[in-house]
Each structure stands twice: as C-alpha cells, then as structure tokens.
C-alpha cells in the first residue's frame with residue numbers, strides 16, 4: 001500500500017493595512033471596483049485553494065461585510081503587516097498576496113503554492129517588456145540596462161512559513177527594509193523560484209490603475 005500524499009496546510013496572508021496614499025481614495029483595500037472591494041476580490045480568489053485566510057487591516061477597521069477571514073492588526077509598513085500575519089498562523093505554507101492585486105488567476109495560485117513547498121520560496125513575476133534606463137540626475141537619459149534577465153515581481157509569493165518567519169525576524173533585527181517578501185529570502189542566499197505571473201495581476205496603485213481595474217472587472221466577473 002502506498003503512503004497517503006502529504007498535503008501541506010496552507011494559509012493565505014493578505015496585507016491590506018495600507019493607507020492608499022497614491023490612489024487618494026482612503027484605505028485602498030476597501031475601494032470597490034465593479035461593486036466589490038479590492039480586498040473581497042483577493043479573498044474570493046484565494047479562499048478555494050487554502051485552509052485559512054488571514055488579513056492585516058488598518059488600525060480600528062473591520063473586515064468588509066461578507067469577507068470570511070481572520071482579521072489581524074496591521075503594522076506601519078507592509079513588511080510589519082506581513083510579520084504580524086506570519087506570527088498569527090502555524091500553517092506549513094503561506095501565500096502572501098497584496099489586497100491591491102484583485103485579479104488572481106487560479107493557475108498562478110496553484111503553481112506558486114506547489115513551488116513554495118517544493119523549493120521553499122516562489123513568486124509570481126513577469127519578464128520586463130519595456131526598455132529600461134537608469135536616469136541621470138535631472139532625469140536625463142542615463143545608463144541603458146539590458147532587460148533580458150529582468151522580471152517584474154508580483155504577488156502571490158509562496159513560502160515554507162518557518163523560512164519566511166526566520167527571514168523576517170532577521171530583517172527586523174538588522175533593520176533591513178524590503179519592498180517584498182521574496183527579497184528577504186533571497187538576501188539570505190536561499191532560492192526563490194520565478195513563476196510566470198499574469199498581466200491581470202497588476203497592482204492598483206494610482207487612479208489610472210483603478211480605471212484599468214474597472215475594465216478588467218467587467219470581463220473577469222463574466223468568467224472571461
């Protein structure tokens with residue numbers, strides 16, 4: 001008789017405690033597109049694939065009506081919000097996903113979760129498609145940067161929880177600030193697998209992104 005296949009217990013951890021300064025519409029996770037908040041959309045995409053969902057919220061705020069998740073108080077930075085989420089679960093695998101990326105294809109969730117367990121760390125990412133340049137002072141044309149090996153990092157990012165918690169605690173001890181979680185693993189010399197992301201996984205950051213999100217919601221909600 002063969003051993004039953006071990007299935008790691010998986011948690012979705014959603015940092016949603018940001019203030020949405022660049023969007024200018026109040027706490028961004030609560031902003032609606034197509035009649036549903038960014039947070040509700042992110043939770044709905046992830047829930048079918050995980051055992052539990054935890055959400056970091058701005059101080060004093062509650063989950064929007066109908067969102068099924070465990071609320072946690074967020075921190076002053078995204079990094080602090082993720083650390084609070086990590087300390088609130090004992091799942092084997094965690095999928096960290098920005099509430100601000102509301103369109104999350106099932107294929108990406110499955111592939112990031114599988115690689116997180118097999119490799120230890122994985123992130124959705126897309127190869128850069130634009131020409132890249134590092135501007136000189138005064139915003140003049142500077143050094144042209146070869147783009148062949150460059151990827152733009154998205155979420156979800158998946159990890160064995162113990163490894164990511166250790167990386168976060170090391171960063172906190174050393175006062176190291178990072179813009180994402182995979183970077184904290186990479187700085188310790190550990191491998192991070194790049195999983196092909198999706199154009200629809202863009203981050204709603206500015207008012208222009210919100211207009212794009214309304215257009216995507218119109219087709220996403222029809223299952224297209």
Ligand SMILES: Nc1ccn([C@@H]2O[C@H](COP(=O)(O)OP(=O)(O)OP(=O)(O)O)[C@@H](O)[C@H]2O)c(=O)n1
Nearest residue numbers: 015016017018019020021022076077081099100
């Ligand atoms: N203290 C913080 C800051 C950010 N986030 C979350 O991290 C994700 C990515 O952050 P970002 O897009 O920068 O959101 P904001 O910080 O809200 O945006 P801004 O920088 O424009 O204020 C978002 O889902 C945001 O809610 C968080 O949980 N806690």
Ligand SMILES: C[C@](O)(CO)[C@H](O)COP(=O)(O)O
Nearest residue numbers: 078098153154155179180203
């Ligand atoms: C985590 C992230 O979404 C990966 O691209 C990104 O780094 C978050 O950056 P933000 O400035 O906190 O939105």
